[in-house]
Structures are given as structure tokens and as C-alpha cells.
Amino acid sequence: MTTPDNRGKNACAGEKLRDDDAERVAREQWLGIAEPGDSTAHSLIGALGASSALDLVSSGASARDIVDVLVKHVDAGAELIDDLVALVGDGLKRWSGRIGVTDVDAARRSAAACDARFLMPGDSEWPGSFDDLGEHAPLGLWVRGQLGTFPERSVALVGSRNSTGYGEHITVEIASGLVSRGLGVVSGAAYGIDGNAHRAALASNGETIAILAGGVDRPYPAGHSELIERIAARGALISEVPCGTPPTKWRFLQRNRLISALATATVVVEAGWRSGSLNTAAHAATLGRPLGAVPGPVTSATSAGCHRLLRDSGATCVTTADNVAELAGVGADNDILQPLRDWTQTRVLDAMTSRRPRSVDEIAALSGLDHDSVRACLGALDVLGDVRHTANGWLMS
Incomplete structure (x- = not known):
């Protein structure tokens, strides 16, 4: 009753x-x-x-x-x-x-036909790392495959569509090495470096996610249709545009921010001087995510963008899976070397040094954060052992 x-x-x-x-x-x-x-x-x-x-x-x-x-x-x-x-x-x-x-109904019918589902912030499967994008975070996501089993730590492996044998070899070595250490692989399913990263992860029985610029029901590029279907079956496809939506140049650039936000760290394996992969790297840097680049022959045009990142953007030079795993905070023995930090903690650390103590006022001015946020971050970072308080102010440990 x-x-x-x-x-x-x-x-x-x-x-x-x-x-x-x-x-x-x-x-x-x-x-x-x-x-x-x-x-x-x-x-x-x-x-x-x-x-x-x-x-x-x-x-x-x-x-x-x-x-x-x-x-x-x-x-x-x-x-x-x-x-x-x-x-x-x-x-x-x-x-x-x-x-x-x-036409929401048409998008839903297309989604049902390819077994896709819609997620919005607050759903249990929603990737919380997307929230770090602030006012540029996605309003919702269309997903095929499983997100629940994806590792907490992952690396975005991106690079040139016109990859060389050298770049493809390095990509396969790094991706398979990351999988053996329990990390996931994120990329964009494009030709070249992206496709090789996904294939190596799948071949190593690892977890991989492809973030698409068009609908999850429209495999692009068409030559990767079979690969994209394999990713959907054994990993996941993500898009923030409805099913049936074609990819455009703008959507590729915008999709890159999701790749860098989802991954713990981003590595550019090969990239030309004006490669779109540099856009993904820029998003990673803006978010405070670790950024790595693989060096190549100085005569190779497909490595010019990587050398540019190493010289001008403070990217870390990485050459092996061990290097990349360490960039994502995981040691060679799979031990966690460092906790995952949010973007505010990253900005606070960027505003500090290990040589000269700085006051809360100074850190707030340098980081662009308010005083309350800085104090809260310093407290959390102190517990983690990343910073310490002295009589003259705060220092990185």
C-alpha cells in the first residue's frame, strides 16, 4: 500500500x-x-x-x-x-x-543502429578529465564501446598522417610498451601515427580509445573503417557531434582538445612544421598535461614539428616506452611515481621553484588563481609531498 x-x-x-x-x-x-x-x-x-x-x-x-x-x-x-x-x-x-x-530522433536511430549511446556530465561513465576544459568542455558525448574498463592513466600518441617507417616503428614500440605497463592509448584514428598507435594497442590486447571529428557511426578516414570497428568492439569511440555528422577541418581541431584532456600525457611521435598534432600538443600544454616529443633525423621534414616542440615549447624528449610511462607518472616496474593532479594544482606548481620560497600572494599572481584556491592546492600538494612550507614561504620539494 x-x-x-x-x-x-x-x-x-x-x-x-x-x-x-x-x-x-x-x-x-x-x-x-x-x-x-x-x-x-x-x-x-x-x-x-x-x-x-x-x-x-x-x-x-x-x-x-x-x-x-x-x-x-x-x-x-x-x-x-x-x-x-x-x-x-x-x-x-x-x-x-x-x-x-x-533532428534528435534521426540521430538516435543512427546511434541505435551502431549501438552508440549518449552521455552527459554526471553520468557514471562520463570522463571527469574533460571537465578540466572549463567553458570549452563538451556538452555531451556519443560513445561506442566500453569506457568503464579504460585505465586511469593513458597516453595520447599522435603525429603525422604522412608518417615514415621510423615514426611507425617508434609508435608501435611505445604503444605496446605502454599497454604492457597497464596504460591506455588515446588517439584520433587518422592515417599514419594515430592508426599505428591504435593497432599496436589492440595487437597487445590493450585498451585504446579513438576520438573522432565526425559521428561515431561514420568511420573516418574510410580506409580505417575496419580498424575503427575493431576499436569500437574492443575499446571505445567517442565523439561530441551527433551520429550522421560529417567531420570538418574545424571539428578536427576541436577534437584535438578532447584527446589531450582525456589522456594523462601527450606524446607527438612525428610531426611536420605545421602539423595538426602541434594543435593537440598546445591543448595539452594549456591543460598542464605532461607533453613529450620523439626526436628524429634533423634532415626529416616529418620530425621538424617534434624538434620545434622540444626547442620552443618545453616538451620532454622521449625515446622509449619507459620514458613515456614515466611522463604519465608510471615507473618501469609499473609503480605509480606521482599522483594525478588537476589543472589548478599544475598551475600552482608551475608558479613555484625549488630554490626561492614564494608567498601565497606571489603564487596567486603568477598562477592567475585566487588566494583561496592557491591555499587549498598548497595544502593538498603538501600532503602529497610536492611542496613544503618554510619560514619564508612555499617551496617545491
Whole structure:
């Protein structure tokens, strides 16, 4: 028999389920409206919720009307209102051609046909490392395969599509060595270095994830269709665009931020001077993720980008699986050498030295973080043994 109290609990549970369903459907629609990495869409959804934000932009409301609703939910000074109106106005211009046009049902049918599922932040399988992207984090993900078994630590192995025999040999050696140490391999399923990284991981019975620029139902490049299907069967495919969506140059660049965010460390094996892999490396550096590069012959154009990273971007020179595993915080004997750090802790450490003590004020100014965040990070890093407090301030250990 249902008591009045139970009826109330059941009603609340039902309301929560309906709210979650509405949020999920709205996020699916947003993935078809906003391009990957759209910070305006992310901020609007973060403040209002995906469903309410979608209702607003679909209603024909002006940018000023939307901002009037927005400021009720966020603390925004009067001096910022005009900037917000401009940002939302630009967003409406970008989204207008897709609002009301996105066919969620068609995307769902395509997803069902290839056994894909939709994830949103808060789901148990959601990769928490994507949240480090802040306002450029994905609004949702379409996934084929299993994420639950993927190792906590992984390495993104990326590089030139026009790889050489040297680069392919090094990639296979590193990828198989990482698998034997219990690390996962992340890449983008492209020709060249990416494909060899995935193949080596699969051949070594390891875990690998491919992040795609198009829908997970549209293997790209077509020549890697069989490889991509194997990854889906034994690892996972991830995309932040709906099924049926073709890849574009912009989406490849945006997909690169997900590769660097998902992995514990990023290694560029071969890259030309203007290779897209350098874009992935830049995202890793921005996130404070460890970055490595494999040196090559000084006469090889396909290693010019790696040499550029080593010279100009502070990348670590790596030549073996041991080097790369250490970059990801794992020793040759598979012992964890260092804990995983979040982006705020990385920024605090970047603002410190082991030679001269620095005050909280100095660290806050150098890291660009507020004082409370710096104090919290210093406390956590002190427990981990990464920093220590002296009479004159804080030092790296």
C-alpha cells in the first residue's frame, strides 16, 4: 500500500526523472546546434540548464532578453552586461540556422543502429578529465564501446598522417610498451601515427580509445573503417557531434582538445612544421598535461614539428616506452611515481621553484588563481609531498 509519504517520494523521484530526461534530450539537441567547444553555449547551459537555455534560444528571445534571465542566475556587474549581450548575440547568429532543425530522433536511430549511446556530465561513465576544459568542455558525448574498463592513466600518441617507417616503428614500440605497463592509448584514428598507435594497442590486447571529428557511426578516414570497428568492439569511440555528422577541418581541431584532456600525457611521435598534432600538443600544454616529443633525423621534414616542440615549447624528449610511462607518472616496474593532479594544482606548481620560497600572494599572481584556491592546492600538494612550507614561504620539494 502506498502511504502519503511514499506518494510524495515517488512524485519527487518521477519529477527528477523527467527533469533528467528533459536535460538529456536538450543536450542532444545542443550538440546539433552549437559547434564543439562553443564557450557561449557552455556558459549559458551551465547557468540555466540545457533545457531552459534551449527553450530561451528557440523562443526568438533577443540577446538582451536572454541576458536579463541569465543575470538572475549569475553574479554579473552592470559593466559586464553589454559584453554579455554581445557574446549571446554572436551565439544566436551562429545557432540560428540550426535551431529547430536538428533532428534528435534521426540521430538516435543512427546511434541505435551502431549501438552508440549518449552521455552527459554526471553520468557514471562520463570522463571527469574533460571537465578540466572549463567553458570549452563538451556538452555531451556519443560513445561506442566500453569506457568503464579504460585505465586511469593513458597516453595520447599522435603525429603525422604522412608518417615514415621510423615514426611507425617508434609508435608501435611505445604503444605496446605502454599497454604492457597497464596504460591506455588515446588517439584520433587518422592515417599514419594515430592508426599505428591504435593497432599496436589492440595487437597487445590493450585498451585504446579513438576520438573522432565526425559521428561515431561514420568511420573516418574510410580506409580505417575496419580498424575503427575493431576499436569500437574492443575499446571505445567517442565523439561530441551527433551520429550522421560529417567531420570538418574545424571539428578536427576541436577534437584535438578532447584527446589531450582525456589522456594523462601527450606524446607527438612525428610531426611536420605545421602539423595538426602541434594543435593537440598546445591543448595539452594549456591543460598542464605532461607533453613529450620523439626526436628524429634533423634532415626529416616529418620530425621538424617534434624538434620545434622540444626547442620552443618545453616538451620532454622521449625515446622509449619507459620514458613515456614515466611522463604519465608510471615507473618501469609499473609503480605509480606521482599522483594525478588537476589543472589548478599544475598551475600552482608551475608558479613555484625549488630554490626561492614564494608567498601565497606571489603564487596567486603568477598562477592567475585566487588566494583561496592557491591555499587549498598548497595544502593538498603538501600532503602529497610536492611542496613544503618554510619560514619564508612555499617551496617545491
